[in-house]
Amino acid sequence: MLICGLQKLTLLDYPEKMACTVFTGGCNFRCPFCHNASLVLQPGRDGVIPEQEVFDLLEKRRGVLDGVCVTGGEPLLQPDLAAFLEKIHQMGFLVKLDTNGASPEALAALLEAGLADYVAMDLKSSRETYGKVIGVPGYDPAPVEKSVALLLRGGVPYEFRTTAVRGLHTKADFAAMADWIAGAEHYYLQGFVDSGELIGSGLAAFSADEMRELLGIVRAKVPSAALRGVE
């Protein structure tokens, strides 16, 4: 596992759980709005964290933490992810996995093995604009379609989420995404925030009123949709 960051406590990342967050290095997407640019472009630049440090933290926080969020970068690119998650489970902690959905076979294998208790998958845009929005021109979203279908089958609690970015997304993209995941259990529209460490530049957030308008569009097909991080 290439672990590039460890947040020892989060009350926000794992719904209704106290957790720590492990950040893995490397990603196959180049989303201009990615707020973890160094994790994607220069994984390990700021040092790497041995797996044992995570296990030592869990040992110390028994009875305090419920689970571990594994995020990135893109965790499913890590070849030894299954073994890492298995060890977390053996220690008695839950696992929440964040993914960009580009590795459906790896995701299916983890779910089959029962190694994720909650999955949060990014839905970046409509099929037509996927490549532009993820910074990989010409990208064929077929793998993302497979991951969406896998989660919609409902074998594990999940959420889809989209970071809405002015200049990248249109209202039509949101209508198309809502069609794509119609009836999903949980779908969150997140406001874009400039972390100061983005992959791209010249990006802006939609206003709160615009976000509410986008929410109205997606709720026509995904009634459970909600805003996240929008006042």
Ligand code: SF4
């Ligand atoms: S936001 Fe995009 S580039 Fe950044 S980690 Fe997620 S999928 Fe990769």
